[in-house]
Amino acid sequence: MPHALRARSICQRFGDRVVLDEVDLEVPAGRVIGLLGPNGAGKSTLMRILFGVLTPDSGTVEWRGRPATEDDRRSWGYLPQERGLYRDMRVADLLIWIARLHGLDKATGRNRAQDLLDRLGLADRAGDKIIDLSGGMAQRVQLAAAMVHEPDLLVLDEPFSGLDPVAVEFLSTVIVDHVASGRNLLFSSHQLDLVEDLCETITLLDRGRVVLHGDLRELKATSPDRYLRVDVAVEEAWIDPGLATVVATNASGTRLRLHPGADPGVVLDAVRARAAVSSFGVEAPSLSELFLAAAGRPADGARALEEEVVR
């Protein structure tokens, strides 16, 4: 299947700040694509460029092999990072209005709005003002607004931020359903651990550059890095520094990065000599670890660093 959406060599700068530097992005059909990276990596800017909200300094956006036109873009659905709704409007009125902006007639818009509100469990709030809804409900209305014209491509910018676990589960189902019906979807997130199980294909962005992209399973399989997980707290001194390094310790145990060529059995024995291990495993890197290896720094550390700079 060819790429439905493709961005090539996108460059964008704001003043002296380079936000995107020669970024390529591909969205193949029928797969859940994650555009991932720390805050400030340029994900939202790239999405705005995809939608023509921003015109890039250079680079092209192609839809089905041709440069994307305004009509193409209007056929897509966009959930921006920061929720934007007219707070004084009634839920159904807003959805019908958005449908009409997409070129649908009023009756079709009304039917679609009704369907979506049923699916999203908001049928009884159709006549309420948006200001009277809870945050989670407003988020669903926003999602409905992005889907009311049954878009071929759905682009969700940080759809999971601020959601409770139930809402995360619900949204994941919506995403998987959309893709399962043969349509295209791209979403962004900085919470790599949260979306690890959802993503099939990833593009990792850091400081405006693509540091890694491809099929997530393949990337994990081909990564030379291996990790040993044990369910006890391991101290750095227990292990020969030439074999492995402790990368994380938490309540459920310790994660050690095995150095190239190190035998996991030897490392495990070194731990077992000090503590009783009841559960362990040799694992491919997690999404965060892939990012760390590609970008040379942790995704969360980047955020802390940035906040420091701002202060």
Place this chain on the structure above:
Amino acid sequence: MKRYGGIRLVAAREVREALRRRSFWVVAALLLVGSTAAMVLPEVLGDDGPKRYKIATVDGSPRLDAGLLSAVRALDATLEVRSVADRDAARAAVEEDDVDLAVVAGGERNTIVAGSGNDALVAMVQQALTRESVRSRLEQLGVPGSEVDNVLAAPPPAVERLDPDSNERRAASGAISTLLYILLLSLSVQVATGTAIEKANRISEVLLAIVRPGALLFGKVVGVGIVGLATLACAIVPVLVKGAVGGDLPEGLGAAVVGSAPWVLIGSALYLTLGGALGALVERQEEAGSAVMPLTLALVGSFFVAQGAPESPLASVLAYFPLTSPLVMPARIAVGAATPLEMAISAGVGVAAVALVVRMGAVVYRRAIVRTGRRLKLREVLRTSAGTRRAAVAATVRSPA
């Protein structure tokens, strides 16, 4: 979607949401009731009939009564004469407001006893009494009464007042410029605030993915403009209806209302578009008011000139400037100071300015609406574009390598 479909839908939403707000109906009703009252009340009160003056006389006579009658008739009023005993009784009657004035006849000369005010009545009575005494003296000298009447019937001199309706015209001009001032000020703030809300709440980001920035800006301008003009119509329609049915309008008001229409449209287009562009610069909704400060200053300045000196040389200059003409020109039309040539040039400049501002406003809006994080300066938005273009050129040059 058709080319103007986006503008139409955005405008329709503005109108629909405005009609849902109670404040719109309250303002519209107040204006309609106020304007209708101002048009109808003078007619109703005018049907009260002629005023009736009461005059007390001491030592009156039929000829005195006849003289008084002719005096009040000249004032379109009727007369009630009552006799009192003496000068003190006459004074008491005047002081207690039982009568409008009193005439004490006899003796060397007649005396009029009056309180303050009633100047016209006092003057007319004085004239009548003078005429009466001239007549009786001539009769004493042997001139026949009929000849005396002939002589006295000579018509009084006519008075020619220059600019007879000056006050009415000034009032009409003041009313129109006040109305337009309030209209343009509130509407441009409304567009700026609406734009700021959309930017701050990131509504614009959703919409920009669907419609062009121009459709968002001008849809809002058209929508808010329609609502504003509908509000204005509530104040204007009673005036037009009264004029159409042949009612008595203050001098200059009808012409000014009709003649102002082009400047109302030009002014709305200019101020609302600029309001939207300036509103797109802000980061928070509360900053919208200060963002439109330049517009507010232009409006306040032209308001004072339109109110205070619509015929001054300053006003005749400001009538040509697009930001000041929407208030100054209608005021000049109302006072009759605008020449057709001046109106044509001013309207032409205004239309050209609208064309320019529509383009510039769309550019500023498009660039500013997606740049969040802090309040932008107009100059910076206009300048950045040049920087972006240079960067784009540099990138294009670099990319083949």
